Amino acid sequence: MENADDVALSDEEPITAQKVLQTLQEVWLNEKFSPELLQHQSDLVDCILDQMQQMEENLQKLKKNDFRVVIHRMELDRIRYIVTDYLRIRLNKIETYVIHVLEQDVSRSTEDAFLSPPELKFAKEFLAHMEDHFRLIALRHMPSNVQDFDKAKMVVIPNISSHVFLRAKQSITGVVIEGDVENREEEVDLEENSQHIMQYKPIADYLKTGAVQLI
Amino acid sequence: MFCEKAFELIKELRRSPDSLPLFNDDAVRQVLEEMRALFEQNQRDVNAHIGGDASFLSGVHLRHTALERNKRCLLAYLYNRLTRIRQMRWEFGSILPPEVKYNLCEPEILWFNKYSKCLANYMKSIGDNHGLNLTQDSKPPKSLYIEVRCLVDYGKFELDDGESILLKKNSQHLLPRAQCEPLIRQGILQHITQ
Numbered sequence: 585m586e587n588a589d590d591v592a593l594s595d596e597e598p599i600t601a602q603k604v605l606q607t608l609q610e611v612w613l614n615e616k617f618s619p620e621l622l623q624h625q626s627d628l629v630d631c632i633l634d635q636m637q638q639m640e641e642n643l644q645k646l647k648k649n650d651f652r653v654v655i656h657r658m659e660l661d662r663i664r665y666i667v668t669d670y671l672r673i674r675l676n677k678i679e680t681y682v683i684h685v686l687e688q689d690v691s692r693s694t695e696d697a698f699l700s701p702p703e704l705k706f707a708k709e710f711l712a713h714m715e716d717h718f719r720l721i722a723l724r725h726m727p728s729n730v731q732d733f734d735k736a737k738m739v740v741i742p743n744i745s746s747h748v749f750l751r752a753k754q755s756i757t758g759v760v761i762e763g764d765v766e767n768r769e770e771e772v773d774l775e776e777n778s779q780h781i782m783q784y785k786p787i788a789d790y791l792k793t794g795a796v797q798l799i
Numbered sequence: 800m801f802c803e804k805a806f807e808l809i810k811e812l813r814r815s816p817d818s819l820p821l822f823n824d825d826a827v828r829q830v831l832e833e834m835r836a837l838f839e840q841n842q843r844d845v846n847a848h849i850g851g852d853a854s855f856l857s858g859v860h861l862r863h864t865a866l867e868r869n870k871r872c873l874l875a876y877l878y879n880r881l882t883r884i885r886q887m888r889w890e891f892g893s894i895l896p897p898e899v900k901y902n903l904c905e906p907e908i909l910w911f912n913k914y915s916k917c918l919a920n921y922m923k924s925i926g927d928n929h930g931l932n933l934t935q936d937s938k939p940p941k942s943l944y945i946e947v948r949c950l951v952d953y954g955k956f957e958l959d960d961g962e963s964i965l966l967k968k969n970s971q972h973l974l975p976r977a978q979c980e981p982l983i984r985q986g987i988l989q990h991i992t993q
Contacts (some may be wrong), residue, residue, distance in 0.1 A: 626926075633926035654943055661940040661977060668936045671925065675933070679885070702924040709917045713910055714881065721906045722873050725831045727838035730870050738874075 601635060605663065608632055610797055612670040617749070617798040618791065619784055620742040621677045621685055624700040632667055637662060678703060682711050683739040696793050744785045750796045751779045801836045801837070805830045805872035811930035812879050822904035836868050837862045884911050889934055890917065890984070935980050945976045947988040956982075980990065 611625050630661065639660055646653050676701070678685055686707055689699050699707060715733050723731050752774040761770045774780065779799070790796045808826050842863045844855035884907055887895060891916040900908065925931040953966035958978055966972075971991070982988040 628928050630929075633929050638927070657975075658943050660942065661936070661943065665936045665939050668931060668933050671931070672933050672937075702921050706917060706921040710914070713913045713917065714878075717878060717881065717906055717910045718874060720879060720909075721904070722827070722870075723832070726834055726870060727866065729838070730834075730866055731922075737871075744968065 604628070604631055604635065608663075608666055608670070612666050612673075614791060614798045615670055615673050619744055619746045619748075620788070621674065621681065621698055623696070623698050623792065624674070624703060626700040629667060629671070632663065636663060636667075674703065675706070677742070678707050679710060681740050681742055682707055682714075683735050684741050686711065687739075744788060745783050747781055748784050748785060748787075749779065749781050749799050750791075751799055752790075752796050753774060756790060756795055759790075761786050767770045801833065801862075802868045802872065804833065805869045805876075808876040809872055812876060819880065819887075819899070819902050821902045823908065824879070824904065827876075829870055830873050834866055837866050837869075841866075880907065881910065885914060887911075888915055892934065892981075892984070893919070935977070940976060943976060944973050945979060946991040947972055947974055947979055947983070948991055949987065950989050951987055953982075953987050 611628060615622055639656060643653055643656055643660075653698065674693055685699065691697065697704070712756060718733060723733060753776070755776045756774040759772045759774060761772060762785075774796070787796050791798065804826055808823060808830070811820055811823060811826075814820075818903055843858050844859050844862075848855055848859075884903065887899060888911065891899070895903075895911065903911065904971045922933055923930045925933075949966045949968055949970045949972070955963050956966050957963045958975065964972060964974070965986070979988055979990075
């Protein structure tokens, strides 16, 4: 964006719109390439939507044939695409791993929750609808000893051993990689700004603290 | 052989990976019937066992495994159909075209409506009740305006800036991409790519 509108996100120094967009892009890429659901960023999403509304209002004030209108509208479209794709990816993961995601979030406090309140509501309703559907159409016609909706058997868990591309934003020492056949464990050091391809599981915690970025 | 009918349901879905076949009411009923028969046979055998005859145990075990397998196949069939129906909500919106709706059974239509409402509520509550339509902008935007050809006689279409355009069959227009997307998805407009 041409003007660096200062948006204060907290009581600290105001964060520029540029930084917010950069964060959105990183958050989007992380969610896209990670096999499991990551922590929700609804503060960021709220902020972006507010900014978009402000941009839209500014554009209404300009004359229709102004050259800048085209450029800014493209920018708006691009930002809107990133936000909707980010939320869509999350929704997909919530639906696929619904039982697992709900179980995990039960044990977390509200600040650490991975599901935002609307997402939590959606997940609970989705699971309830699915359960009702199975009961109505099949389970109630089955013999009594197999009639239950057994969540333990139905749960789908993401494959956290799948491989990902990543870049280390800080220097990290001592990443333990599990061996495969002979059960050898390897310890690896990641230099700042180096790029790697490896299993998701060892670096999952670093991703959550922001030390690595998935690409 | 037990569980053959249940396996047929799975094969039916495998055979048509892109579309949703008609709900196989008959086969589902047969699978449930087989489960009932297996269970009743098991009950008789268990009662005989309590009466002192221990020779039926392996039969009971086999039938119980068959019961569980039937349940698993049946639920897999239903679940996979649900995922395809869910995809339709994202493609067609909240109203299904009649030829698609024909393939769904009553409970599935009920589920579709519930899911549709659930999704709409979620989208409305994004961003502090600001609302965001997630079914739009499914591809990264390449340009602001796109060339479209009108496929049916739609009539007047009003754009966001107040201008209205007459959409007649076979007419071509250069329109803002964001506003054409829902019409393209419904089949009223066609995106012309050279």
